[in-house]
Amino acid sequence: MTEPTQTAAFKQASEAQALAANPNASAFATANAGSGKTKVLIDRVARLLLRRPDGRPGAAPDSILCITYTRAAASEMLTRLFDTLGKWAVMEDGPLRAQLAELEGRAPETYEQDQLKAARALFARALETPGGLRIETIHAFCARVLRRFPLEAGVPPGFVELEEDDARDIWQQARNAVILRAADEDPEALALISREAGRDGASSALDSLRSSASLLRAFSAQHDDEPARIDAALAQLIKPPAQSPDALVKQAMGADLPRADVKTAIFALGSGKVTDQKLADLLREVLAATDARVALALYKSAFFTISGCLRARNPYTKGVADAAPLVADLFATADTPGRETVRIQRLSEDLKRAEAFARTSALLKLGLPAIAAYDEGKIRRGALDFDDLIERTRDLLASEGLSNWVLYKLDGGLSHVLLDEAQDTSPAQWELIGALTQEFTAGQGRERLQDPRTIFMVGDEKQSIYSFQGADPARFLDETRNLIKRDPKVAQADMRMSFRSSPEILNFVDTVWNAAPVIDVPFGGQRPMTADKIAHTARRWNEPGLVELWPVIPKEPEPETDAWARPLDALRTTSPKVRLAQAIAKAIKEMVSGGASVWARDGKRRAARPGDVLVLVRERRGGLFEAVINALKSNGVPVAGADRLRLADYIGVQDCLNLMRFAALPGRDLTLAEILRGPFGGLVDDDRFLFPLAVGRQQGESLWARVLTSTAPEIVRVRTFLLGLIERAAWPPFEFLSAVLDLPDETGSTGWEKLNARLGTPARDPIEALLSRALAHDSSGPSSLQLFVSALEAMPVEIKRDLAEAGGEVRVMTVHGAKGLQAPIVILPDTTAKPKLTSEALLAVDGAVVWSPRKETDIEPSERARLMAEAKAREEHRRLLYVALTRAQDRLLVAGHWYGGDGEGASGYHDESWYALCRNAAEALPFSGGDDGVLRFGDLAGAVHAGPVARETPASLPP
Numbered sequence: 001m002t003e004p005t006q007t008a009a010f011k012q013a014s015e016a017q018a019l020a021a022n023p024n025a026s027a028f029a030t031a032n033a034g035s036g037k038t039k040v041l042i043d044r045v046a047r048l049l050l051r052r053p054d055g056r057p058g059a060a061p062d063s064i065l066c067i068t069y070t071r072a073a074a075s076e077m078l079t080r081l082f083d084t085l086g087k088w089a090v091m092e093d094g095p096l097r098a099q100l101a102e103l104e105g106r107a108p109e110t111y112e113q114d115q116l117k118a119a120r121a122l123f124a125r126a127l128e129t130p131g132g133l134r135i136e137t138i139h140a141f142c143a144r145v146l147r148r149f150p151l152e153a154g155v156p157p158g159f160v161e162l163e164e165d166d167a168r169d170i171w172q173q174a175r176n177a178v179i180l181r182a183a184d185e186d187p188e189a190l191a192l193i194s195r196e197a198g199r200d201g202a203s204s205a206l207d208s209l210r211s212s213a214s215l216l217r218a219f220s221a222q223h224d225d226e227p228a229r230i231d232a233a234l235a236q237l238i239k240p241p242a243q244s245p246d247a248l249v250k251q252a253m254g255a256d257l258p259r260a261d262v263k264t265a266i267f268a269l270g271s272g273k274v275t276d277q278k279l280a281d282l283l284r285e286v287l288a289a290t291d292a293r294v295a296l297a298l299y300k301s302a303f304f305t306i307s308g309c310l311r312a313r314n315p316y317t318k319g320v321a322d323a324a325p326l327v328a329d330l331f332a333t334a335d336t337p338g339r340e341t342v343r344i345q346r347l348s349e350d351l352k353r354a355e356a357f358a359r360t361s362a363l364l365k366l367g368l369p370a371i372a373a374y375d376e377g378k379i380r381r382g383a384l385d386f387d388d389l390i391e392r393t394r395d396l397l398a399s400e401g402l403s404n405w406v407l408y409k410l411d412g413g414l415s416h417v418l419l420d421e422a423q424d425t426s427p428a429q430w431e432l433i434g435a436l437t438q439e440f441t442a443g444q445g446r447e448r449l450q451d452p453r454t455i456f457m458v459g460d461e462k463q464s465i466y467s468f469q470g471a472d473p474a475r476f477l478d479e480t481r482n483l484i485k486r487d488p489k490v491a492q493a494d495m496r497m498s499f500r501s502s503p504e505i506l507n508f509v510d511t512v513w514n515a516a517p518v519i520d521v522p523f524g525g526q527r528p529m530t531a532d533k534i535a536h537t538a539r540r541w542n543e544p545g546l547v548e549l550w551p552v553i554p555k556e557p558e559p560e561t562d563a564w565a566r567p568l569d570a571l572r573t574t575s576p577k578v579r580l581a582q583a584i585a586k587a588i589k590e591m592v593s594g595g596a597s598v599w600a601r602d603g604k605r606r607a608a609r610p611g612d613v614l615v616l617v618r619e620r621r622g623g624l625f626e627a628v629i630n631a632l633k634s635n636g637v638p639v640a641g642a643d644r645l646r647l648a649d650y651i652g653v654q655d656c657l658n659l660m661r662f663a664a665l666p667g668r669d670l671t672l673a674e675i676l677r678g679p680f681g682g683l684v685d686d687d688r689f690l691f692p693l694a695v696g697r698q699q700g701e702s703l704w705a706r707v708l709t710s711t712a713p714e715i716v717r718v719r720t721f722l723l724g725l726i727e728r729a730a731w732p733p734f735e736f737l738s739a740v741l742d743l744p745d746e747t748g749s750t751g752w753e754k755l756n757a758r759l760g761t762p763a764r765d766p767i768e769a770l771l772s773r774a775l776a777h778d779s780s781g782p783s784s785l786q787l788f789v790s791a792l793e794a795m796p797v798e799i800k801r802d803l804a805e806a807g808g809e810v811r812v813m814t815v816h817g818a819k820g821l822q823a824p825i826v827i828l829p830d831t832t833a834k835p836k837l838t839s840e841a842l843l844a845v846d847g848a849v850v851w852s853p854r855k856e857t858d859i860e861p862s863e864r865a866r867l868m869a870e871a872k873a874r875e876e877h878r879r880l881l882y883v884a885l886t887r888a889q890d891r892l893l894v895a896g897h898w899y900g901g902d903g904e905g906a907s908g909y910h911d912e913s914w915y916a917l918c919r920n921a922a923e924a925l926p927f928s929g930g931d932d933g934v935l936r937f938g939d940l941a942g943a944v945h946a947g948p949v950a951r952e953t954p955a956s957l958p959p
Contacts, residue, residue, distance in 0.1 A: 031458055031459070042077060081126075285298050425475065500889055694706070755767065
């Protein structure tokens, strides 16, 4: 991009930002990644607060509501706004005039002393505002409104907000109570649900209802919570036959089965070829079967393939059909289907609908009481979950009666609403915001409100990646249209310029998106959201970057090892994931050792540091996430560790919990055996220690009794340690663990040193998280080792760690967790897998639900809903890639491990994978290949830092 072109593009971007930040009119902005969205929000709030050019006072701080998506985003906005206002408070006249003039697009000399004085006073006004500036998440806003109007909303005064762990606990209690009651009162429904849910049983089936609780409450209330009316509504949707599934099968394989004709056909087939004789044998089995379900399954195999499709070829030979036309008349599948073929086809469809109705009805029969019990459990605790906050506030603002008073009171103090990350707003949240802002022109308190009252929305449908939380990017586009209809003067800003990424990265992002095939959403009645072409312009036009596309790490033959010696929960060193992780770790080590440079804020290059690197994966499961962290640690690269820790998954955590289990009950043999062999005992030679201790015991004799009487020096040493645990059995968990880990034993080794010697440095992060959990447990009330261990065993504990700030370490995160972040160097190693399509068994259809655990159980409504859900999942897969790519500022590295089979023609990546999309883009751009197989696009020479360590390109890839 040339400088004149860049100047014009920057002018256009500045005008778009100024238009979006203009406080005198409502506006919406579509903002590409890195286009300064947060700056615009802060500028708009600051301009709302400033005194106006005509001398009128600015908006009162408590009349502005800025809704953000996360607490972190709200905190960042507040910090940056207070930083700006704080600087104004102590700034000299000249610099302050210049800053205000740049912000408002006015001449510096037009600012009078009273306007400067008012600007300086904004910091104090904001601090003195009761409750502070209203920059908050929508859930925090709802909680504030409900606490102000608890009686009108019908919520307990002084309610508490449920965290996810507590909400899960209440749900599990409600679900389990319903299952136990159903075992006595309705065992048939419970058995049906358990059978249809498969190996996970009725619990998993009921769990699927929880995410659709709002829909199910509304569906049930629409039919007065009457089971008969609910079943009638389901029947109208599913259209089942009048008979039950069992009755259908019994009649189909009994009275409706033409047994005489089938016997005649068997006789004719018996003289035919092998194919005919196989059909004859099958038909004999059908006639001989005493179970109608078994008979039907056998009979259907004559007409359908294993996948459920009608056979393309007839199940008999032409010679038999010519000699006995009855065979073709009954069993033809090609050309004109036979009588039995048509009957069984019709039966299959009827049976599917009958089974869909039966299992959905049974699930709702148990599920609706479970949801009601869950709601009652929250009431008993005086608590609301996150969905309750949204729904109760929406109902409060949208209903008649007392809501008029609530809106009147809110109107008296609310004049400006700003909505951040609008593409991630759920339909229920949109309804809430609509009810809130509708009163801007119709509220009974408008005569005493500041003028004008404004709405501002900013978002980007390409960055909507939270569908699992209800986000609907199409709704953002609809709401912008509605805003235009309500206010034709609304300003529309298109913020295309990226202030974050280099031109090469933006060019690559555009090509990836625009060259990808369009994803059509069937039955959706809306245009595909991936159809629009995108175009970014780069503010950093003269700061070139680099994009690298590594070859897929191939499979290697697995060495023959003893199956008993092979760990079940660890990747092999020959695994493509482990080899890719090692390659990435070596490449990062090379970069931060002086082999790479990034752009500093002053426009000059500097050497890359560990904190400049962000590694993004699609999900934490699968082994790659942990493999990358472990590889970085083993290569001596500073790494921040996992952003989320599931404590029970780490063996070091289990070792620590075993110490507590033993201290509480020394007679637990398995626990003691694990301690003896574990890091704290160190007795790994089973032939010398564990086997002699365990073998030959008398009935009832515990392993601990053997340890107490042993004279072996090694066991005596461990016994001393174990007796110390028993002495501390009454200690709080945090003090207990601290003593074990920090105090040296008689050999001078601390618990930390023992764990590090056995498990290595990767064990430190989860154990530190366990210590934090223990400290929180101790401070929450009466505490004991038993309570702590029981709490961790009852519910999986996931510790969230804030890695938003880079610090001096490499960050490894999911793309979802990195939303809103950026880094000079971004690496994407998890790119070769196919899109993760919906696995939901409970499918929403026309305000109701159909429970279809598997694709083969789908009927037309659920099949339609599943296809729509899968298409939307593919769209989100594409948007997630856009978010991942646009986190990069200077350097983007795309890699992948082998995915799928390794037969002839295998590429190692799925056709719809991120890697395939990036590979297609690489073919359309002037990428250059090297001897190492890496494709590069951009300024390679400039990306190499002239530091003390030379770049060794081949070292970045495995052989």
